[in-house]
Amino acid sequence: MRPLTDEETKTFFEKLSKYIGENIKLLIDRPDGAYCFRLHNDRVFYVREDLMKRAGNISRENLISLGTCFGKFTKAGKFRLHITALDYLAPYAKFKVWVKSSAEQQFLYGHHIMKSGLGRITENTPQYQGVIVYSMHDLPLGFGVAAKSTQECRHTDPMTLVAFHQADIGEYIRSEETLL
Amino acid sequence: MADLVASVLRSVAEKETKYKTIEVLKDIDVDIDEGNLLVSDTNPFDLTKFRSNKEDFFKNLARDNTQLLINRIWQLPTEKEDDVIVAKLPEPKTKIPREKPIPSAKHVTKWEHYARLKGIARRKKGRMEWDEQAKEWRPRWGYKRANDETKDWFIEIPDNADPYEDQFEKRKKEKKERTAKNELQRLRNIARSQKMKVPGVGLTPTENPSKEQLGKVLAMAKKSTASIGTFTETLPMEKTSKYAGKKRKFEPNYGDIKKETSKQLEIFKNLHSDQPVVDVNKASNLVLNQEDASRAKWKKENPFGPKKSGKRSKMGGRGYYKGGGKEKKGKGGRGGNMKGGRGGNMKGGRGGNMKGGRGGNMKGGRGGNMKGGRGGNMKGGRGGNMKGGRGFFSNK
Numbered sequence: 001m002r003p004l005t006d007e008e009t010k011t012f013f014e015k016l017s018k019y020i021g022e023n024i025k026l027l028i029d030r031p032d033g034a035y036c037f038r039l040h041n042d043r044v045f046y047v048r049e050d051l052m053k054r055a056g057n058i059s060r061e062n063l064i065s066l067g068t069c070f071g072k073f074t075k076a077g078k079f080r081l082h083i084t085a086l087d088y089l090a091p092y093a094k095f096k097v098w099v100k101s102s103a104e105q106q107f108l109y110g111h112h113i114m115k116s117g118l119g120r121i122t123e124n125t126p127q128y129q130g131v132i133v134y135s136m137h138d139l140p141l142g143f144g145v146a147a148k149s150t151q152e153c154r155h156t157d158p159m160t161l162v163a164f165h166q167a168d169i170g171e172y173i174r175s176e177e178t179l180l
Numbered sequence: 181m182a183d184l185v186a187s188v189l190r191s192v193a194e195k196e197t198k199y200k201t202i203e204v205l206k207d208i209d210v211d212i213d214e215g216n217l218l219v220s221d222t223n224p225f226d227l228t229k230f231r232s233n234k235e236d237f238f239k240n241l242a243r244d245n246t247q248l249l250i251n252r253i254w255q256l257p258t259e260k261e262d263d264v265i266v267a268k269l270p271e272p273k274t275k276i277p278r279e280k281p282i283p284s285a286k287h288v289t290k291w292e293h294y295a296r297l298k299g300i301a302r303r304k305k306g307r308m309e310w311d312e313q314a315k316e317w318r319p320r321w322g323y324k325r326a327n328d329e330t331k332d333w334f335i336e337i338p339d340n341a342d343p344y345e346d347q348f349e350k351r352k353k354e355k356k357e358r359t360a361k362n363e364l365q366r367l368r369n370i371a372r373s374q375k376m377k378v379p380g381v382g383l384t385p386t387e388n389p390s391k392e393q394l395g396k397v398l399a400m401a402k403k404s405t406a407s408i409g410t411f412t413e414t415l416p417m418e419k420t421s422k423y424a425g426k427k428r429k430f431e432p433n434y435g436d437i438k439k440e441t442s443k444q445l446e447i448f449k450n451l452h453s454d455q456p457v458v459d460v461n462k463a464s465n466l467v468l469n470q471e472d473a474s475r476a477k478w479k480k481e482n483p484f485g486p487k488k489s490g491k492r493s494k495m496g497g498r499g500y501y502k503g504g505g506k507e508k509k510g511k512g513g514r515g516g517n518m519k520g521g522r523g524g525n526m527k528g529g530r531g532g533n534m535k536g537g538r539g540g541n542m543k544g545g546r547g548g549n550m551k552g553g554r555g556g557n558m559k560g561g562r563g564g565n566m567k568g569g570r571g572f573f574s575n576k
Contacts, residue, residue, distance in 0.1 A: 001433060002430045002431070002433055003430065003431040003432075003433065003435070003440060005430065005431075006443075006447060009444055009447050010447055010451065013444075013447060013448050013451055014451060017448075017451060022448075024448055025445060025448065028441050028444050028445055028448070029441055029445065034437045034438075034441070036437055036440060036441075037444075038433070049437050052433075053434060056433060056434065
C-alpha cells in the first residue's frame with residue numbers, strides 16, 4: 001500500500017474526470033473527514049485516513065482490500081475503473097443515460113445499449129463521453145461511454161449502439177471472485 | 181482286424197473331440213500383423229451366443245483367433261536352431277504410437293544459425309597438421325601441437341608498433357580475451373536456448389567501443405565500488421548517465437494527508453492544461469483569411485481577368501460595413517481591393533475609425549473580428565497598403 005505517484009495520479013484523474021469532471025475535487029477534499037487514494041496490488045482504493053492507518057498494520061500479502069476499490073492499473077499503465085467505483089461516480093455524474101426497463105437486463109448481462117433501449121440521455125452529451133447508466137427509476141446500473149452524441153442519437157435507427165458498456169452491477173455476480 | 185480298425189477310428193474320434201480342428205472359418209478375414217503378433221478381428225459379434233454365455237464366447241473367440249495367428253506363423257519360413265523351430269517374423273505392419281515424446285531439436289548456436297542462413301558449410305579439417313619447422317605431422321591443437329605460437333622465443337616487432345611494448349604479454353592478453361569472449365558467447369547461447377534473458381550484451385569485449393558502449397561501461401564502473409557508487413565523485417558539469425538507472429521513490433504512506441490532498445488538487449488543476457483550447461472564432465477567422473489571401477493572389481496574377489469585385493454598390497453590400505455595434509463577421513472587403521478608401525469608414529466598431537488609405541488596398545479588417553477599435557484609430561497610410569489587421573484584432 002502506498003500513495004499514488006504523480007504520473008499515476010494523473011492517469012487516474014484523467015479517467016475519473018471523464019465521468020465526474022471537476023467533481024473529483026469533492027472526492028479529494030471532503031468536509032466530513034480526510035480521505036485518500038492508496039495503491040495496493042495495482043488497485044486504487046479510496047479510503048478514510050484512519051482506516052488506512054489501521055490497514056497499514058496488516059502485512060502486504062495478507063491485505064486484500066481496504067475502503068472502496070476504484071479500479072486497477074493495467075500492465076500497460078492505463079487505468080481501468082471497476083464497478084465498485086459506481087457508488088462514488090453516480091452522485092457526481094455529469095452525463096447520464098437512462099435505459100428502458102426492457103433493455104435493463106440486456107445491459108446488466110454486459111451488452112451495449114442500443115437506441116431502442118435508450119430511455120433518456122443528458123442534453124449535450126458529446127460523443128465518447130463517459131456516462132453513468134441509470135434505470136428509469138434512477139437506480140445506477142453501471143457506466144459506459146456514449147457512442148453517439150445526443151444530437152446524433154435523435155436521428156439514428158433503433159438498432160444502432162448509443163452507449164458502450166464498460167461496467168455494470170451484474171458484475172457483482174458474474175465476476176464475484178475478481179472484484180474487491 | 182476289424183477290432184483294430186474300430187479302435188483306431190475311436191481313438192481318432194476321441195482325439196478330434198479333445199482337440200479342435202485347426203481350420204477356422206471367418207466371414208470376414210481377420211487382419212494379421214505377424215511382426216507384432218497381432219490379430220485384429222473385424223467380424224461382428226454373434227449377440228445371441230454372447231448373451232447366453234459371455235465367458236465361453238470370449239474364450240472361443242480368443243482360441244479361434246489365436247489359431248489363425250499360429251497358422252499364419254507356420255506359413256512363415258522357419259529354421260531349426262538347437263532342436264527348436266524358430267520362425268522369422270517380418271517387419272511389423274501396424275504403427276504403434278511411441279512411448280516417449282519426440283526429442284526436441286538441438287538448439288543451434290548463433291553462429292550455426294547464421295551459417296545455415298548464409299549456406300556456409302563446415303569444412304572438414306584433418307586432426308594432424310604439417311609443422312614446417314619440425315618437419316613432421318603434429319596435432320592441430322593440444323599438447324605438442326603444430327605451429328605453436330606460445331613456444332616462440334622471439335617475436336618481431338611489427339611496423340608502427342611501440343618498440344617497448346611486450347609482444348609476448350600482448351599475445352597472452354589477446355588469447356585471454358578471445359577465450360573470455362568465447363566463454364561469454366557460449367553462455368549467451370545457453371541462455372538463448374533456455375529462453376532466458378541474454379546477459380551482458382552491453383559489455384562484450386570489442387576493439388573499438390562505441391560512444392554508447394563507453395557510456396554503459398562508465399555508468400557501470402561508477403557503481404562498481406563497495407558503496408555501490410555512493411562516494412564516487414562526479415566531475416564538475418558532469419551529466420547523469422542515462423544508463424545509470426532510476427531509483428523508485430514513493431511518498432510515505434502515513435505522510436501529511438493535507439499536503440497530499442493539495443498536491444492532488446494541483447495535479448487535477450493542471451490536468452487539461454497541456455491540451456490546447458480551441459478558440460472557435462479564431463479558427464474560423466483563420467480559414468476565412470486564408471481564403472482571402474488565395475483570392476488576392478489570384479487577383480494579382482490576373483489583373484485583367486474577370487473582375488471579381490466591382491464597385492461597392494455592386495458588391496451587394498458585401499463590402500459595406502454596416503454600422504451599429506460589433507462587426508462580428510467582417511465580410512466586407514472580401515471582394516478584394518477596396519479602392520477609394522474613403523468608403524472604408526467603419527462607423528461601427530464602437531466609435532473606432534478605420535480609414536483605408538486613399539486609393540490604397542485595404543486588406544485590414546478583412547473578415548477579422550473587429551472587436552477592437554474601441555475608440556482607437558486605424559489609419560492606413562495614404563496610398564499605402566494597409567496590410568495590418570489581417571489577423572485578429574482583439575483589443576479586449
